[in-house]
Amino acid sequence: xxxxSRIRNAFRGDSLSGEILEEYEGHIADAVADGLHPAExxxxxxxxxxxxxxxxxxxxxxxxxxxxxxxxxAWRQLKKNKVTSLAAVLSIGLAMGACTSAFRLIxxxxxxxxxxxxxxxxxxxxxEFNEPIHGKxxxxxxxxxxxxxQMRELVKDQAELVAISYVSRVDLTFTTADQTEKAxxxxxxxxxxxxxxxxxxxxxxxxxxxxxxxxxxxxxxxSYDYWQSRFGGDPHIVGRxxxxxxxxxxxxxxxxxxxxxxxxxxxxxIFLPTMMMRNNAIARDDYEWFRTFVKxxxxxxxxxxxxxxxxxxxxxxxxxAKTFRTISKEVLKAYFSQRLLxxxxxxxxxxxxxxxxxxxxxxxxxxxxxxxxxCLNVANxxxxxxxxxxxxxxxxxxxxxxxxRLLQLVLIESALLxxxxxxxxxxFAFWAAPYVVRMISSPVAPTQLNLSADWRVLxxxxxxxxxxxxxxxxPAAWRVSAIEPVSALRGDTLRSRNRMIxxxxxxxxxxxxxxxxxxxxxxxxxxxxxxxxxxxxxxxVVTLETLTAAPVKAVFWEQVADQLRSLPGVASVGxxxxxxxxxxxxxxxxxxxxxxxxxxxxxxxxxSPAWREVMRIPxxxxxxxxxxxxxxxSAIVNAEFAKAYFGGGDPIGKSFDVxxxxxxxxxxxxxxxxxxxxxxxxxxxxAPVAYVPFTSEYSRATFIVRTVNENPLTxxxxxxxxxxxxxxxxxxxxxRTQNELIESHTVRERLLAILALFFAAIALLLAGVGxxxxxxxxxxxxxxxxxxxxxxxxKPGAVAIRIATQTLAMVLIGVAxxxxxxxxxxxxxxxxxxxxxxxEIWVLAAPGAIILILAFIASMPATFAAAxxxxxxxxxxx
Amino acid sequence: xxxSDKLQGSLDLLILKVLSRRPNIHGYAITSAIREISEEIxxxxxxxxxxxxxxMEEEGWIRAKWTNTEAGVxxxxxxxxxxxxxxxxxxxxxxxxxxxxxxxxxxMA
Numbered sequence: 001x002x003x004x005s006r007i008r009n010a011f012r013g014d015s016l017s018g019e020i021l022e023e024y025e026g027h028i029a030d031a032v033a034d035g036l037h038p039a040e041x042x043x044x045x046x047x048x049x050x051x052x053x054x055x056x057x058x059x060x061x062x063x064x065x066x067x068x069x070x071x072x073x074a075w076r077q078l079k080k081n082k083v084t085s086l087a088a089v090l091s092i093g094l095a096m097g098a099c100t101s102a103f104r105l106i107x108x109x110x111x112x113x114x115x116x117x118x119x120x121x122x123x124x125x126x127x128e129f130n131e132p133i134h135g136k137x138x139x140x141x142x143x144x145x146x147x148x149x150q151m152r153e154l155v156k157d158q159a160e161l162v163a164i165s166y167v168s169r170v171d172l173t174f175t176t177a178d179q180t181e182k183a184x185x186x187x188x189x190x191x192x193x194x195x196x197x198x199x200x201x202x203x204x205x206x207x208x209x210x211x212x213x214x215x216x217x218x219x220x221x222x223s224y225d226y227w228q229s230r231f232g233g234d235p236h237i238v239g240r241x242x243x244x245x246x247x248x249x250x251x252x253x254x255x256x257x258x259x260x261x262x263x264x265x266x267x268x269x270i271f272l273p274t275m276m277m278r279n280n281a282i283a284r285d286d287y288e289w290f291r292t293f294v295k296x297x298x299x300x301x302x303x304x305x306x307x308x309x310x311x312x313x314x315x316x317x318x319x320x321a322k323t324f325r326t327i328s329k330e331v332l333k334a335y336f337s338q339r340l341l342x343x344x345x346x347x348x349x350x351x352x353x354x355x356x357x358x359x360x361x362x363x364x365x366x367x368x369x370x371x372x373x374x375c376l377n378v379a380n381x382x383x384x385x386x387x388x389x390x391x392x393x394x395x396x397x398x399x400x401x402x403x404x405r406l407l408q409l410v411l412i413e414s415a416l417l418x419x420x421x422x423x424x425x426x427x428f429a430f431w432a433a434p435y436v437v438r439m440i441s442s443p444v445a446p447t448q449l450n451l452s453a454d455w456r457v458l459x460x461x462x463x464x465x466x467x468x469x470x471x472x473x474x475p476a477a478w479r480v481s482a483i484e485p486v487s488a489l490r491g492d493t494l495r496s497r498n499r500m501i502x503x504x505x506x507x508x509x510x511x512x513x514x515x516x517x518x519x520x521x522x523x524x525x526x527x528x529x530x531x532x533x534x535x536x537x538x539x540x541v542v543t544l545e546t547l548t549a550a551p552v553k554a555v556f557w558e559q560v561a562d563q564l565r566s567l568p569g570v571a572s573v574g575x576x577x578x579x580x581x582x583x584x585x586x587x588x589x590x591x592x593x594x595x596x597x598x599x600x601x602x603x604x605x606x607x608s609p610a611w612r613e614v615m616r617i618p619x620x621x622x623x624x625x626x627x628x629x630x631x632x633x634s635a636i637v638n639a640e641f642a643k644a645y646f647g648g649g650d651p652i653g654k655s656f657d658v659x660x661x662x663x664x665x666x667x668x669x670x671x672x673x674x675x676x677x678x679x680x681x682x683x684x685x686x687a688p689v690a691y692v693p694f695t696s697e698y699s700r701a702t703f704i705v706r707t708v709n710e711n712p713l714t715x716x717x718x719x720x721x722x723x724x725x726x727x728x729x730x731x732x733x734x735x736r737t738q739n740e741l742i743e744s745h746t747v748r749e750r751l752l753a754i755l756a757l758f759f760a761a762i763a764l765l766l767a768g769v770g771x772x773x774x775x776x777x778x779x780x781x782x783x784x785x786x787x788x789x790x791x792x793x794x795k796p797g798a799v800a801i802r803i804a805t806q807t808l809a810m811v812l813i814g815v816a817x818x819x820x821x822x823x824x825x826x827x828x829x830x831x832x833x834x835x836x837x838x839x840e841i842w843v844l845a846a847p848g849a850i851i852l853i854l855a856f857i858a859s860m861p862a863t864f865a866a867a868x869x870x871x872x873x874x875x876x877x878x
Numbered sequence: 879x880x881x882s883d884k885l886q887g888s889l890d891l892l893i894l895k896v897l898s899r900r901p902n903i904h905g906y907a908i909t910s911a912i913r914e915i916s917e918e919i920x921x922x923x924x925x926x927x928x929x930x931x932x933x934m935e936e937e938g939w940i941r942a943k944w945t946n947t948e949a950g951v952x953x954x955x956x957x958x959x960x961x962x963x964x965x966x967x968x969x970x971x972x973x974x975x976x977x978x979x980x981x982x983x984x985x986m987a
Contacts, residue, residue, distance in 0.1 A: 030906035046925030054929040058936045
């Protein structure tokens with residue numbers, strides 16, 4: 001009989017016994033049929049039950065049988081305390097699910113290899129240097145094409161270099177459809193597909209021949225997912241074309257699934273050849289617009305290629321520095337301190353990784369602490385159960401049951417709880433991980449992560465299930481093994497029990513403190529960041545980013561603005577090249593009266609005369625723009641700009657130059673000064689900004705509309721129609737309220753604050769329940785001791801105070817230890833915080849106070865129970 | 879009647895031998911066969927047959943199947959496997975060796 005049938009037999013133990021007995025009965029029947037007296041036949045046969053045991057042992061895997069028995073026993077044990085078991089499973093499940101969700105996200109963002117040939121051989125070039133102003137170490141992975149071309153030639157024998165641009169969200173129109181739609185587009189080297197081992201799913205993909213001459217290859221390859229979702233996998237898609245701005249592209253094929261670019265979190269819909277990048281991008285030294293991926297040939301060490309490229313990079317830097325005219329020593333020093341690095345790009349490379357990698361890790365730690373609290377609760381519960389059964393266990397031990405078998409029973413009970421928790425957690429994680437992705441995602445920058453389960457996620461689930469099992473059974477196992485039959489049967493309590501309650505109390509309080517501490521940091525950060533003054537009034541303001549087929553003179557833009565002004569419900573309309581705080585920026589080095597440039601670049605923005613009024617940025621001195629202001633020529637500067645370049649004095653009438661690295665200059669005269677307003681984001685301090693007149697030709701600009709109505713979006717479709725009606729070549733690309741733009745800078749902080757708050761609440765609830773359970777149990781255990789004390793004359797109050805003080809001391813110890821960890825660990829999350837220090841009194845006091853109050857409330861019932869102990873009854877009961 | 883544990887080692891041999899001559903018989907038939915052929919000298923304690931059968935089944939020397947008799951009762955029938963035939967040959971030669979050796983000692987003494 002095979003192992004399999006023995007294993008199977010272990011699960012059909014009853015019917016197996018029946019079968020064996022049936023065979024025995026057949027034998028006896030045959031003997032009787034042969035003429036034997038039935039009683040004699042039975043006597044001759046021997047003792048069937050003893051034989052049965054022997055036979056069974058041959059026919060089944062006996063350890064599996066005992067395991068099955070224990071599982072059934074443990075299951076009954078859990079079913080006996082339905083509510084407690086359910087609470088245990090739910091609390092562990094929630095915490096395990098949260099851990100799994102965090103890991104799923106970490107896996108999808110930082111670990112999962114790209115679906116390309118040999119992802120472990122894929123690297124990305126990045127430059128590391130000390131930023132000239134603060135000396136901070138900065139990494140930058142953007143490259144310019146001339147350098148890329150040289151480097152590719154240089155290491156051709158050892159690696160293939162591939163240029164892949166940043167993903168941009170563009171408006172495009174398919175020739176078969178009138179509607180403009182949005183898609184993620186990326187410029188890639190023609191040889192990317194072959195270097196990555198990617199084949200076409202339909203038609204063909206780019207080759208090197210499709211990426212040779214600037215502007216000469218209007219071809220496009222679709223990603224498989226986009227082909228499926230946008231065109232339903234239409235097999236006739238090849239040969240169709242679409243328009244982006246003025247350029248017409250022809251679709252030549254669909255790339256193989258599931259590859260959708262290298263920018264983890266932002267799937268690419270359309271690939272274009274790098275040669276089609278606009279702005280003379282192929283020839284320009286100063287235009288850095290793509291990442292350089294390095295695909296090593298088999299057997300080549302990344303260090304070798306890094307060294308070779310590094311030398312070429314230094315040569316390149318020296319060569320390029322010859323074009324500099326006016327540059328300060330510090331900037332030059334920083335420039336030459338740049339080092340070239342080869343970083344692994346196996347999981348893809350994206351800004352999202354930098355933004356959220358650490359956040360996810362911190363959240364992971366946070367939910368691990370919650371899991372620890374949940375586990376301690378349940379571990380204590382199983383330990384209490386084990387103690388409650390200590391007489392039964394002692395009896396089993398004295399009857400000769402092996403301690404191993406008893407430990408197995410405890411282990412199985414824990415494993416059952418852990419597995420049930422893992423199942424509940426799986427359900428939670430199934431929902432929670434995509435929920436977090438949705439919170440990060442926005443319509444402007446849709447985020448999509450491949451969250452499908454892989455071996456890492458499954459391995460992680462198995463690992464935490466195992467870890468939880470171990471944590472759950474340790475206290476119980478310790479207590480079972482500490483049971484001495486003699487004293488347990490006599491009814492003694494364990495002395496080690498008190499020590500365990502004490503350490504569990506301290507641990508609960510400590511973990512709880514840590515979670516609440518981190519939550520306080522995140523919530524305070526979010527609070528302070530979102531309360532940062534912006535310097536303008538964003539309520540009731542909607543921005544309409546508008547594209548035109550060809551550059552259009554400013555006067556025509558103003559005509560459309562006038563049309564909008566005539567609409568009822570519109571309070572005022574201004575124009576700027578882009579809205580404030582989209583993340584877009586135009587910066588330049590400024591110099592005043594021929595002196596070297598300031599090292600910090602200043603921001604620039606083209607604005608129409610009405611713009612300042614619409615944004616409600618206070619005018620401090622001078623005037624707004626008016627007809628006749630020239631670009632370059634007039635400028636309005638903010639207070640920070642006046643401080644940086646004019647020593648804080650009145651800047652009106654003064655001049656400054658904008659200098660490019662090649663030495664070309666344009667001059668501006670300050671006509672007005674306005675108050676500071678945020679340009680880029682909420683985190684950086686107010687920066688010097690110069691507003692310049694909106695007087696050139698633009699193929700893209702934004703109407704800034706202030707509405708009468710509270711909710712400016714109610715006007716959105718009306719405004720869109722009006723713009724399209726005013727000029728047929730104007731097309732509104734996106735409509736966002738100014739508040740939406742501001743909030744987009746606090747998405748991460750908001751996410752962290754919400755999740756931290758949620759988990760802090762869970763942690764407090766669990767820790768509270770846990771502390772209550774621990775202390776209540778402690779009082780029950782010590783009833784006899786308390787009874788004796790009271791019989792000897794101790795006052796009830798004194799006993800209660802004693803219990804409460806002990807609890808408090810344990811809680812304080814736990815908090816103190818956690819506090820040390822918190823101070824040591826907080827420097828790692830500094831980049832996630834804003835305007836809050838871990839040493840701030842409120843940040844430390846609030847969590848400490850919360851934990852103490854929690855401990856106080858949780859210890860009340862136990863303290864009162866201790867005070868109410870009736871010595872006569874307790875001692876008689878013993 | 880020799881007790882079963884004195885037959886230890888030889889019980890397997892007897893069962894295998896009987897099954898090699900008469901395949902597909904049930905437990906009672908095996909004990910009867912041993913008794914008849916040995917002319918009532920070798921008697922297997924009825925009950926102890928079954929643990930031995932189940933152990934040998936586990937070893938893979940014999941296999942069993944349930945069949946319905948005309949009387950409508952189920953009987954478990956045993957037969958030899960390939961491995962069982964090999965085992966039988968081995969046990970037989972071992973038995974011959976041992977008895978030969980014992981006989982030699984008896985003659986010498």
